[in-house]
Amino acid sequence: MPKLIKYHSLLCFIVFVLLTKNAAIASTWVSEPPVIPKVELIDQDNHSVRLDELIHEHIVLVNFMFTSCTSSCSPQTAILRATMDAVNVTDVKDKILFISITVDPLTDNPSRLRNYAQRFDVKTGINNGWVFLTGTPQQVRRIMRAFGERGYAADSHTGMIWIGYQPNKRWMRVAALNGPDVLSRLVREVAQ
DSSP: OHHHHHHHHHHHHHHHHHHHHHHHHHTOOBSSOOOOOOOEEEETTSOEEEHHHHHHHSEEEEEEEOTTOSSSHHHHHHHHHHHHHHHTTSTTGGGEEEEEEESOTTTOOHHHHHHHHHHTTOOOBGGGTEEEEEOOHHHHHHHHHHTTOOOOSGGGOOOEEEEEEGGGTEEEEEETTSOHHHHHHHHHHHTO
8 A cells, every 4th residue: 555655646746747847937937138249150051140130030949959969959959840840830930030059160060050950851041940050169159158058068068948039038948858839839928
């Protein structure tokens, strides 16, 4: 009988965590948005872009990744790709921009970023709703610091996604491995 109670308690705890997970996420909007430095980065098509301008104009999902990652980057990109499909049927679809920034700028040149995106069937470019960015190590470090990323080695990024809309000053940092349903709901919330 005590074993049964132990398993029942554990099961109740798991159910509680699963039921409250999404509610906790939605109530944790941060008050201060990241302060984005005015640096030019290079996109997957070798075009210069200013991250601060992209963020000012769009509802954004910002993540950090690198193309030779063998752990979380591929699942994270797949989840973001599914999230893109989910938000493309919403009324905010034309305002959304996915921004993936490499943490390995010495390796990840525009061609590698473009090839990485193609592995996930991502149509890239601002007009397609997703850009992959690189720059000098100094530029990438400045961007990472702005988003609270502390590690600067390719294998030390946090695996978090920032979702934000600068005009509303609503930002949230969430685990990258949340499902597309959670991420798409948060995108809709940030636009309100």
